[in-house]
Amino acid sequence: MLQVVLFNLTNGLIVGAFYVLMALGLSLIINLSNVVNFAHGNFLALGGYFAFTLTPYIGFWGALLISPVVTAVVGYVIEQLLIRHVYARNHIYSLLLTFGLGFILQDTCRYFWGPSPLPLSIPSSLSTPVTPDLFFITWYRVFMVVVVIVAVSGLFALLRYTRVGMRIRAGTLDLDTVSALGVNVAALRSYNFAVGSYLAGLAGVLAAGQIGLNPNMGDDLLMPSFIAIIVGGVGSLTGTLLGGLLIGVAAALTTVVLPSAAEAVIYVIMAIVLLLRPRGLLGEEGMLS
Amino acid sequence: MNGILRHRYAATVIIWALLLTVPVWLPLFGGYTALAGRILVFALAAMGFNLLLGFTGVMSFGHAAYFGLGAYGCGLFLKYVMASTWLGILAGMLLGGVAGTLFGLLLVRRRGVYFAMVTIAFGQVCFYIAYKWDDFTGGYDGLRGFARVPLDFGAFKIDILNNSTAFYFFILAIFGAAAALQALLLRSPFGRTLLAIRENERRARFLGIPIERHIWLSFSISCFFTALAGSLYALLNNFADPLGLNYIMSGNIVMITVMGGMRAFWGPLVGAVLFVALQDYVSSMTTNWMFFVGLTFVLVVLFFPRGLMGMLQRKADA
Numbered sequence: 077m078l079q080v081v082l083f084n085l086t087n088g089l090i091v092g093a094f095y096v097l098m099a100l101g102l103s104l105i106i107n108l109s110n111v112v113n114f115a116h117g118n119f120l121a122l123g124g125y126f127a128f129t130l131t132p133y134i135g136f137w138g139a140l141l142i143s144p145v146v147t148a149v150v151g152y153v154i155e156q157l158l159i160r161h162v163y164a165r166n167h168i169y170s171l172l173l174t175f176g177l178g179f180i181l182q183d184t185c186r187y188f189w190g191p192s193p194l195p196l197s198i199p200s201s202l203s204t205p206v207t208p209d210l211f212f213i214t215w216y217r218v219f220m221v222v223v224v225i226v227a228v229s230g231l232f233a234l235l236r237y238t239r240v241g242m243r244i245r246a247g248t249l250d251l252d253t254v255s256a257l258g259v260n261v262a263a264l265r266s267y268n269f270a271v272g273s274y275l276a277g278l279a280g281v282l283a284a285g286q287i288g289l290n291p292n293m294g295d296d297l298l299m300p301s302f303i304a305i306i307v308g309g310v311g312s313l314t315g316t317l318l319g320g321l322l323i324g325v326a327a328a329l330t331t332v333v334l335p336s337a338a339e340a341v342i343y344v345i346m347a348i349v350l351l352l353r354p355r356g357l358l359g360e361e362g363m364l365s
Numbered sequence: 366m367n368g369i370l371r372h373r374y375a376a377t378v379i380i381w382a383l384l385l386t387v388p389v390w391l392p393l394f395g396g397y398t399a400l401a402g403r404i405l406v407f408a409l410a411a412m413g414f415n416l417l418l419g420f421t422g423v424m425s426f427g428h429a430a431y432f433g434l435g436a437y438g439c440g441l442f443l444k445y446v447m448a449s450t451w452l453g454i455l456a457g458m459l460l461g462g463v464a465g466t467l468f469g470l471l472l473v474r475r476r477g478v479y480f481a482m483v484t485i486a487f488g489q490v491c492f493y494i495a496y497k498w499d500d501f502t503g504g505y506d507g508l509r510g511f512a513r514v515p516l517d518f519g520a521f522k523i524d525i526l527n528n529s530t531a532f533y534f535f536i537l538a539i540f541g542a543a544a545a546l547q548a549l550l551l552r553s554p555f556g557r558t559l560l561a562i563r564e565n566e567r568r569a570r571f572l573g574i575p576i577e578r579h580i581w582l583s584f585s586i587s588c589f590f591t592a593l594a595g596s597l598y599a600l601l602n603n604f605a606d607p608l609g610l611n612y613i614m615s616g617n618i619v620m621i622t623v624m625g626g627m628r629a630f631w632g633p634l635v636g637a638v639l640f641v642a643l644q645d646y647v648s649s650m651t652t653n654w655m656f657f658v659g660l661t662f663v664l665v666v667l668f669f670p671r672g673l674m675g676m677l678q679r680k681a682d683a
Contacts, residue, residue, distance in 0.1 A: 112478055114616075161667055167478055168424045169666045172623060175616045176662025183656035299489050299612075302482050310479050336497055343490045350471050350483065 083212050084328040090217055090286075092324020093224040096317055097279035098294075099301040099308075100231060101272035103316040106305065107248040108268045109163055114174040116301070117294020118181035119273045123147040123280025124289045125189050128196050136199050136285070140223075144277035151273025155266050163265070185291040196284035220282050227278055228317065231271070235313070244268050248311065300324075303346045309359020318357060380631055384537055388530045398529045399601065400645065404637045405533075405540045406598045411621040411633030412547060413590025418619070419627035420551060421583040422563030426481045427488030428618045430468075431588040433610030434461035434491055435595020437502060440605040443511035450514045450525070454539075454596040461592020462585065464491070469584040473577040485612055492610040508605040536597055543590060548630065550586070559583055591618070616662075624665055626674030635673050 102116050113119075126146045127139040134142065158177065162170045202216040235241035243264055247254045255261045276294075283293065300323060308319030323342045330341040349356060383390075387401045414428045438460030439453040446456070468487050475483055495502045502508055516523040516535070525532040550556050558579055561569045570576050599605045608614065617640065625636025643661060648654040665672075671679065 106478055110478055112482060158663060158667065165670065166424070167481055168418065168426075168619060168623065169670060171424075171426055171481060172616070172619055172662055173666040175620075176659040176666070179655040179659025180663065183653050183659065187653060187656070299486065303486055306479075306482055306486060310482070339493055340497070343486065343493070346486055347471075354471075354474060 081329075081332055084332050085325065086213055086217065087331075088325035088328025089321070090220055090324075091328060092321040093221055094279055094283060094297060095300050095304045095324050096228065096320035097224055097275050097282075098297050099304040099316045099320045100228065100313060101275035101279075102301055103305050103308075103310075103313055104244070104268055104275075105272045107311055107313075108244055108251070109159075109265050110167065111159060111163070111170040111174065112167075112302075113272070114171060114298070115178035115181055116174075116272070116276055117292075117296075117298040118178045118185070119147055119151060119276035120280040120283065120294035120297065121185055121289070121291060122150060122181060123277025124196065124284035124293065125185055125280075126277070127281040127284055128189065128194055128289055131197060136197065140278075140281050143281050144274045147277025147280070148270040148274035151276075152266055152270040155269040159269065160262065160265065182291050189289070189291070191291060194289040196281075196289060198285040202285075216285060220286065223278070223282060227275065231275070232313070234271075240264070240267055300327075300342055303342055305356075306346055307349050307356060309356025311360055312356070312358040315356055315358030376631065380634065381541075387537075388533060398533045400641065402529075402533050402536050402597075402601050404634075404641045405536050406594050406601060407618075407621055407641060408634040408637035409540050409543055409597070410591045410594035411618050411625070411637060412544065413587045413594065414618050415622045415627055415633050416547060416550075416559075416590065417583055417587040418622055419629075419632065420556070420563060421559045421580060422566070423476075423580055423583070424481055424619075425484040425584070425587075425615075426619060427484035427486070427612065427615050428588075428591050429610050429612060429614030430488035430491040431461040431465045431591040432595040432598070432614060432618065433495065433605070433607070434464050435592030436599035436605040436609050437495060437508060437595075438592070439596035439599040440508045440511050441502075443514070444508070448511075448514045450516060450600065453513075453600070454593065457596030457599065458589055458593045461595055462589035465588025465592070466581075466585040469581045469588070472584065473581045485615070488610065488612055488615055492607060492612075495607045495610055502607070503605075505607065507607055508599075509603075511599075512603045513600040532601075536601070539593070539597065543593060547590065551630070555579075555582075620662055620665070622672075623670070624672050626672030626676075626678070629672070629674035629678060632672055632674040639673065 098116060098120065101119075102113055105111055105113050105116075123143050123146075126143040127136075130139040130143055154177065158173060159170070162173050198216055202219055203214055206213045206215060206218060233241075235245055243254060243259050244267075247259070247261065247264055251261060254264075279297075280294070283297075287293070301320070304319035304323055305316050306319070307323060308315030308317070323345055326341050326345060327338045331338045384405075388398055391398065391401055410428070410432050414425070418424050435457040437457070439457030442456035443449075443453045446452075468484075472480060472483055496504060498504070513525055513532070516525055523531050523535070525535045551559075558569070558574055561572075561574065562576055562579055566576060595609065598609065621636040621640045622633050623636070624639050625634065626632030629635075644654070644658065647657045651657070669676065
């Protein structure tokens with residue numbers, strides 16, 4: 077029994093870590109640009125596929141470094157070409173735009189890499205279990221959690237200590253004032269979108285090493301990421317972090333008791349939060365409402 | 366003003382003339398009558414949605430939930446309770462409409478992105494329930510094992526099961542009744558109030574209009590219309606599909622509305638014609654249909670945000 081609980085707990089933490097990476101990127105973009113990026117899961121897939129193509133040349137470690145950067149560049153370009161045109165318009169347009177973009181990116185992956193699942197080879201040192209007793213905890217799983225911790229710490233450090241990061245935080249609170257103080261808001265939003273895409277790409281590489289690649293691999297992660305943001309509170313990145321871990325672990329622990337309700341519990345948590353605390357766990361009152 | 370009015374009546378007359386003669390002219394273009402039925406169903410779903418988006422100024426990205434609940438409500442009723450087309454439609458409409466009314470209570474205080482995200486998430490709840498509850502809903506394969514029943518008016522019978530033309534006119538009659546009801550609603554003081562909220566919510570609030578209650582009612586009515594469309598969809602296919610509940614369906618409903626023109630009464634119908642024709646054509650031409658449908662979404666948003674009717678109206682006004 078202890079093994080089962082432990083197995084599901086580690087599973088939950090890992091799944092939660094993925095939700096966190098996805099949701100933080102989405103959350104950054106929502107906070108600064110008011111755009112819910114429906115194509116975020118497709119950026120995740122792109123990150124994974126880039127890693128697949130790069131691995132033969134630069135190995136897994138090189139791909140882990142480069143592939144998210146390439147994804148960020150793609151995100152930057154797409155923001156410049158398409159998404160910035162709808163910032164000033166009704167939200168329905170940005171939703172439709174990114175929704176259509178998701179279709180395009182998914183079919184693009186299918187066109188270049190084929191519709192069938194592909195494996196991403198990981199170094200053999202990572203695929204062995206940590207101890208024979210707990211066979212399910214491979215080094216890769218430990219490694220994933222470490223990478224997520226590093227990435228999230230890096231993001232929070234970026235936001236806290238760099239000039240761009242401070243501007244992003246300030247823009248989340250009051251974009252008009254930031255603009256009036258002479259900050260180029262359009263450029264700021266582009267960088268911000270690139271950072272969000274970077275996180276999605278990173279999640280994509282990590283996920284590909286664990287579950288392999290397919291063109292719609294990001295779809296299953298998109299909805300839980302939305303819910304992580306709603307539960308944590310729109311406008312708060314710490315809230316998103318908390319929300320992602322919470323629903324990941326809750327879903328995994330539910331699996332122990334009642335496997336078929338694992339996904340349902342995510343929605344139940346959301347409904348409870350909305351009923352008792354509509355702004356989300358750490359959301360500010362009045363933010364985006 | 367008079368000119369514009371005459372213009373609008375002319376559009377209505379032309380649209381009805383075309384709709385009533387579909388079985389005559391559609392085959393000439395290589396279409397089939399079931400295709401026209403599909404267009405009407407999507408048009409009705411989008412029309413219900415447009416009460417919210419176009420005429421109240423509130424968006425939802427989760428209307429597939431009510432569409433799908435309508436379909437499942439109708440299918441489950443026909444399968445497990447009683448084989449009656451009318452009661453099946455009513456059951457579907459009630460299931461979707463009541464669910465929407467309850468969800469609406471949780472939603473009304475939210476706006477903007479937050480509102481959209483919560484509607485998406487609620488939509489997915491219904492998708493998961495239908496997907497997971499295999500024994501009752503058929504799970505991934507969808508709900509089968511029911512069929513629409515010929516209408517019995519005592520003195521005469523209409524065989525909507527086997528006669529596809531009769532079934533088309535059945536859908537058209539319901540569509541017409543729903544459209545008339547919505548037109549009446551928009552002309553009523555309630556409808557005018559919704560327009561006022563759309564134009565300037567803060568001002569409407571200062572005038573003492575209870576905004577939340579109006580948005581809730583609009584959401585609820587909109588869900589009833591969309592659920593009605595869902596019921597008809599189940600009858601059209603004799604099948605309820607879990608994908609009808611998925612957020613992709615929600616996106617399609619929004620797209621149909623925007624494509625046709627969300628500020629125009631007939632916009633959703635025009636949008637449904639464009640959308641169904643495009644989807645049918647592209648998926649018969651290439652397996653990469655997602656790319657082209659997605660591209661259409663992007664192009665419409667960037668270059669034709671007013672939709673076809675919006676562009677025509679603008680031209681007529683100029």
